[in-house]
Amino acid sequence: MNGLNARSRSRNNETQLENSNFVDMKSGETNGNSNSPESLISSKMHWWYEDRSSVLLLLFLYILQGIPLGLAGSIPMLLAAKSIDYKQQALFSFVFWPFSIKLLWAPLVDGAYIQNFGRRKTWLVPTQYVIGIIMMILSFKLDSILGGSEPDVWKLTVCFFILNFCAATQDIAVDGWALTMLSKKNVGLASTCNSVGQTAGYFLGYVVFLALESADFCNKYLRFVPQEVGLINLAGFMYFWAIVFFITTTLVMLFKSETTENHSDDSSNGVVSTYKLLFKIICLPNVLQYVVILLTAKIGFASESIVALKLIECGIHKETLALLAIPLTPLQIALPLVIAKYTSGPRPLDIFLKAVRYRLIFTVWFAAVIYWTPSFKQADGSFPYYYFGIILVTYFIHQVALYSMFVSVMAFNAKISDPKIGGTYMTLLNTVANLGGTWPSTLALWYVGALTTTNCVGGTSNLANCDKESKAVCESSGGTCVTTIDGFYIECAICLVLGVFWLIWKSGTVRRLQNMGLDRWRCPT
Structure with missing residues (x-):
């Protein structure tokens, strides 16, 4: 669940642009009868129809971008089934950092390129080939890396970090390419392609993969004769998408040209000047204080990153958790639109502060849910439907608080960003806000194991502690490893x-910064 949240990224709202284009179309005359239903429908379809190939290409590129993100989100679920400790889960969580720190190399991607090959293709083509190559290699090596009782988490982390680094680089290139690939009046469709495409790709790599990989799900819903394995495995899934990356990247390289596109607004300030500008922005006193706020505001909910893993530990199937993300998707699409009207005023961070309080309440509530979950478990190991109803309602309400924080921060960032320096200002603030949610999650995963105490109870062993290395000794002596102090609850208390x-x-x-005049946020250029 949190994987989906952790990877939510802000985009400019294109609604006004699309609506204004549609109004202009309707006001024109068509066949002498501008008021006929046929002419209105024709005008409405025509405004984007001329860019249909570019829209479809952008949508597909963003889908490809979401695939490695979805697969990276599914790996912790697979590792949890192999009793991997939380420190190793924390190590793997570093694979999600590239999207939080991509601003470090974004100016390089935007300003350094081979003119004859294409400004965006210079980075898009190599990164997608690298993604395909790594997926192909992993498809043959996964049995040795992920198989057995001791998966090589270090190798998995390196491979998926490179995958997500390439995906983040591809995202920078595609975002920039969209500005020239689409006509000027339709450039607002770029954010729509991004949100829809990346969500669809993540859905394929996370929900669809975990469902089809699960033998229980396939036997229950897709098969007449039960089997011990799912319809697909991770190696086969990655092999398929490696082929897709190779084919589509080759087609884009050979047949998609950048020379015929509109570059009237495609200006670059240069790599060095962009880095200098970023340094000037972050050195502004108000911005520096705001950056500290963004980097520390989510430390109170760091324990949320452990909730899904604790549910699996309690006996919830990983594919069940993945399927619970399906009804949340429409809510995640609708919430920003609903919340936006409350954050569009002069004090958007008032909503932010209120949402922080509610999310702190959820820190306590999630701890209570994890504590009570074993009592819902039935004799056959399953859970009643009303329990999943409780989980779903919990996540629904949690999403309201989460998106209230997200939308209010984005609204304030848009309000204070200096329009003279384009999107650089807002991109910096959005990246910092993203990083502010990533590092607490990694830290929480890293230390939850150290805060947990497990003792060997019964048997002939004299072991006082029952860590991962001594668990086999305890069990061979007839004892049982019992958790006496769960670090998750300690972290919930610390986070609170x-x-x-x-x-x-x-x-x-926060209130003082919100009340400052916009001139106090302007950057000397």
Whole structure:
């Protein structure tokens, strides 16, 4: 669940642009009868029809971008089934960092290119080939890396970090290419292609893969004769998408040209000047204080990153958790539109501060849900439907608080960004906000194991502690490893205290920054 949230990224709202284009179309005369239903429908379809090939290409490129993200989100679920400790889960969580720090190399991708090959293809083609090559290699090596009781998490982390690094680089290139690939009046469709395409790709790599990989799901819903394996495995899934990456990248390289596109608004300030501009922005006193707020605001909910893994530990099937993401998708699409009207005023961060309080309540509620989950488990190992109803309602309400924070921050970022320097200002703030949610999650996963105490109970062994290395000794002596202190609950308590402290410490600063005039946020250029 949190994987989906952790990878939600802001885009400019294109609604006004699309609506204004549609109004202009309707006001024109068509066949002498501008008021006829036929002419209105024709005009409405025509405004994007001329860019249909570009829209479809962008949509497909964003789908490809979402595939490695979805697969990276599914790996922790597979590792949890192999009793991997939380420190190794924390190590793997670094694969999600590239999208949080891509601003570090974005100016390079935007400003360095081979003119004859194409500004965006210079980076798009190599990165997609690298993704395909790594997927192809992994499809043959996964049995040795992921198989057995001791998966090589380090190799998995390196491979998926490179995959997501390439996906983030591809995202930078495609975002820039969309500005020239689409006609000027339809450039607002870029964000739509991004949100729809990346969500679809993540859905394929996460929900669809986990469902089809599960023998239980396939036997229950897709087969007449039960089998011990699912319809697909990770190696076969990655092999298929490696072929797709090779074929589509080759077709784009050979047949898609950038020379015929509209480059009237495609200006570059140069790599060095862009880095200098970023440095100037972040050195502004108000921006520096705001960056500290963005980097620390989510420390109170860091334990949320462990909830899904704890549910699997309690006996919930990983494919069941993946399927619960399906009804959340329409909510995630609708919530920004609903919340936007409450954050469009002069004080959008008021919603942010209120949402922080509600998410701190969820820190306690998630701990209670995990604590009570074993009591819902039935004799056959399954859980009643009303339990999943509780989980679904919990996540629904949680999404409201999460997106309230997200939308209010994006609204404030848009409000204070200096329009003279384009999107550089807002991109910096959005990247910092993303990083502010990534590092607490990794830290929480890293230390939850160290805060957990497990003892060997019964048997002939004299072991006082029952860590991963001594578990086999305990069980061979007839004992059982029992968790006496669960680090998850300790982290929930620590996060709650830190979150309350953050509210006391930074609420006044948030309100003060919100009330400052826009001239205090302008960057000297």
